[in-house]
Amino acid sequence: MRKYDFNNIFVISYYTGYVIIGTAFLMLIPIITSLLLLEWNPFLDFIISVNIAFIIGLTLIIFGRKTRENKINMQWKHGFVVASISWIILMLLCAVPYMLSGHTKSFLDSCFDVMSGFTTTGLALTQDLDHLSIGLNMWRHILTFIGGQGMVVLALTFLFRETGGAYKIYVGEAKDIELVPNVKGTARIIWKISITYLIIGTSILWINGMLIGLKPVSAFFHGLFMFASSWSTGGFAPMTQNMLYYHSFSYEINTVIFFILGSFNFGLHYAIWQGKKKELVKNIETQSFFITAFISGTLAVTGIAKLNIYPDAIVAFRKVIYHILSAHTTTGLGTLYARQFALEWGDFGVVVLIIIMLIGGSACSTAGGFKGLRVGIVFKGVLADIQKLLSSERRVRIFKFHHIKEQILDDSLVRASSLIIICYLILFAIGTALGTFYGYPFMSAAFESASVTGNVGLSIGVTSVTMPAPMKVYFILAMYLARLEFLSVFALIGYFIGGVKKICLKS
Amino acid sequence: MKEIKNVIEGFVIEIAAIGIFIALLFAVNIIIVMR
């Protein structure tokens, strides 16, 4: 019994160490950036941080080295725990550069920003973005780009030698799409797709940036950062004003295209790139997204038009539709000041935003929320149930839906989807209650809670340095749970409780 | 070569589809606000 326990710890320690080392290598990018731009303090801050990460990662690997020596098998529970525990340790490690920069008021605020980046949420507590070093801004946007892909996916691509354990951690990070039968190959493809779009997208935004008045070097960085933020449906921006800094319709349209693309399932991109173009319209998630985006957009425009807050149709389009799409894809980029949602949009507009922020984007993408797949499955499940009730009892009907391939809509699938949706709703409800407990108005508390639960990043003004610490802690937890889709975190909690129980029972 | 052709085709289709979607939203939006 005892030997078995230690083996568990070794396995988890070993693989967690690898994920940490993999992510630590990323710090080389801001190091090189700050070096080239002669930003000495960030340069040193990142060297300190990368050293700490290496020391901790190596310690974990060395501690768990029996895993490699004795070839201990990785099981599902290990995979989930590695995924969830890596994210926590990484959050602490990646917060160090923020802390050292002096732009965050506390370590809690730094952790908040890191978790916001990892989960591609986009709410920020970093102060004075306009004077931030390019190195640190590079780091923020790397975090959200990597977070969108997944740190585990990153580690899988470069570091893992065997694939048995790898798949279990991959699923632990809430990805279940198998583009090719082996998970390392799938991870590589996810990267290929993202890097291809990174190059194309950055180039487009770079040129666009220069056309709207940015100087070449800064246009490049803005383009790179805004692409990373859009594709990962993150919502960070290098400037305090977010997208409003650019005052540009073309820049807005480009980000819309990239964030909608980013909110699509990687399997969808892969299928289309292989020539299966019909997937774009047959897929249940794109159907679900286009329908809900269209309905919510139309409803929001209608509702807001009544309030006469925008002078004409083009303005309404740029302000209303941009934020509807930004919210639905769980991106969080915006051209309005946070408080304007509360002061100008009216309750109906805010309610529409809350609902679509919760519905979210596609599964196995960079988006958050319930996910279109689940909403589609539950919706079709309800329709199927109604049809079963109405039709004669003798006919046995099989219901199907299309997601990459034809799949059967069976009861356990509908139930699993519904359960996860319920978990999200509970997360949302607690967040709203917490906000109202601390005195925030109901709509604002609900809006911010939906933004956190859906990993969106639009703010109505609640998120700020002065927000009570318990709310910051809850938001961090909620962003984390929502992004990992609960399972791995439940496994982690279950494992700890089980482990503590074993220790207590033994003595 | 065929792989690159497929990738470019796929990319163009994705952007076109989203462009059409946005245009549709824009059109409906204008109609609603004009009324």
Place this chain on the structure above:
Amino acid sequence: MSKIIIRLIIVMLFFFEESATAGIIDLNDLVENGKAFDGKSITIEGEAIGETLERGRYAWVNISDQSNVMGIWMKIEDAENIKFFGDYKHKGDIIKVTGIFRRACSEHGGDMDIHGTALEVVELGYPVKEEVGTSKIIVVIVLSLISLCMVGFYFKLRNN
């Protein structure tokens, strides 16, 4: 009776003059009271940040006071008066701008902005000299040595 009316008129004129030149408002006040200030002439003061975004004969200059950040639409000639823009290496010029505030500018896609009519550089900006503490350098050296040792240790274990 006429004396009272004259006094009232003088007081009202005072108020009128006050609101036209106005004290300097915080940008956040503009955000919070967008509808009240919409279309009015206001004066704000803040640091120019980022860079000038030139758009033909006019340009955007985004300025930051301690409360918020907003975009000013001004003539190129005015923008050219600004020497330093705030970023990591610079403190930007502090400029005082008078202009018309728009809560949802129809000329600029509904952006909340200010169309500047007068600009004055109140305080010049400057390049910020970076100071690196010696303690930081020591920490870097110590940590680097520790991790190098650990990497060595790791490879030694692997080869055994």
